[in-house]
Amino acid sequence: MVMMNTLQLTNILHRNSEDFVVKIDRLDLASGDIVCLLGPSGCGKSTTLRLAAGLEMPDAGQIKIGDRQVAGGSSFVPAEDRNVGLVFQDYALFPHLNVLDNVMFGLRSGDRTEKENAAVAILRQLGLADYVAKFPHELSGGEQQRVALARAMAPNPSVILMDEPFSGLDTVLRNHVRDETLRILKSQNTTTLLVTHDPEEAMRMADQIILMKDGEVVQQGTPAELYSQPKNEFVASFLGDVNKVPAKVEEGILVSELGQIAWPDTHNLQATADILVRPEAIRLSPFKDEGESFGMVETTRNLGPFSIIDLRMPSGALVTARAASILTPEVGEKCAISLDRKQIFLF
DSSP states (O other): OOOOEEEEEEEEEEEEETTEEEEEEEEEEETTOEEEEEOSTTSSHHHHHHHHHTSSOOSEEEEEETTEEEEETTEEOOGGGSOEEEEOTTTTOOTTSOHHHHHHTTOOSSOHHHHHHHHHHHHHHTTOGGGTTOOGGGSOHHHHHHHHHHHHHTTOOSEEEEESTTTTSOHHHHHHHHHHHHHHHHHTTOOEEEEESOHHHHHHHOSEEEEEETTEEEEEEOHHHHHHSOSSHHHHHHHSOOEEEEEEEETTEEEETTEEEEOTTGGGSOSEEEEEEOGGGEEEEEOOOTTSOEEEEEEEEEOSSEEEEEEEOTTSOEEEEEEEGGGOOOTTOEEEEEEOGGGEEOO
């Protein structure tokens, strides 16, 4: 089955200022996919979304929605004619309109009755049928977010563009609203481009992640690919915590305080190298043999399902491990260390 691309950006060049340029060789959203634009503040992800929305015009390149070119060459289709839904960080609900009228505002065709029926239908699907007469100030943050999503979905857009839509919510509510939004988008098979600076949010929601830095795409792939097969040190450290550990290179072996690691192609390396080790790659057990690699537990932090464990190594270096809470060692305990090779990186 060939998946049709709902949104496609090709050879995009856009200059925000004299010293910052967004450059995207290729960006594709397949029908029904949720794709997250991820990256640090100022990396160009919101600009990319605004280019897709028609809120900014690229200096070069082509943007297509479905089989229709909306930007490129001499053509430029404005935002209101692109058939895209927009959800912003502050939701942008009209305070003087009730929920029903807010959702109807996004509908451009049909008479009042037809618009009302369409708005009620989408509100019912999102579990908001009882809120039609309420005003935004009477709603919780999560309810406002769902109303904004309903307004974006009501015209049946080709793609929904969401810019940091959950950042204004507290942690507990954010997790609930994210999961509920994901369920809704997937149940409606809605193609979505979502901007976020939060790696956990991207991995939690996305079919594909596009990681950006300094205006360019660094790596694109599934959450599992970016987390377990990072292209470089930036990707590895942005997607999750890492320990940077020095190692000696000795005939196919990386020798470090955390243990010895078999590594192919060490002939291309210098005599020493830094390896990146995820905290969950460090497995701890009771110390029994003087030949084992070990560390002394200095602090532990219980985060519910797992604990963060700081280990003081014989050299004095501090490394961080992660383990299930039930397996948390005691402070002051001497622990043997073994490593999961799949969560160790060398660039």
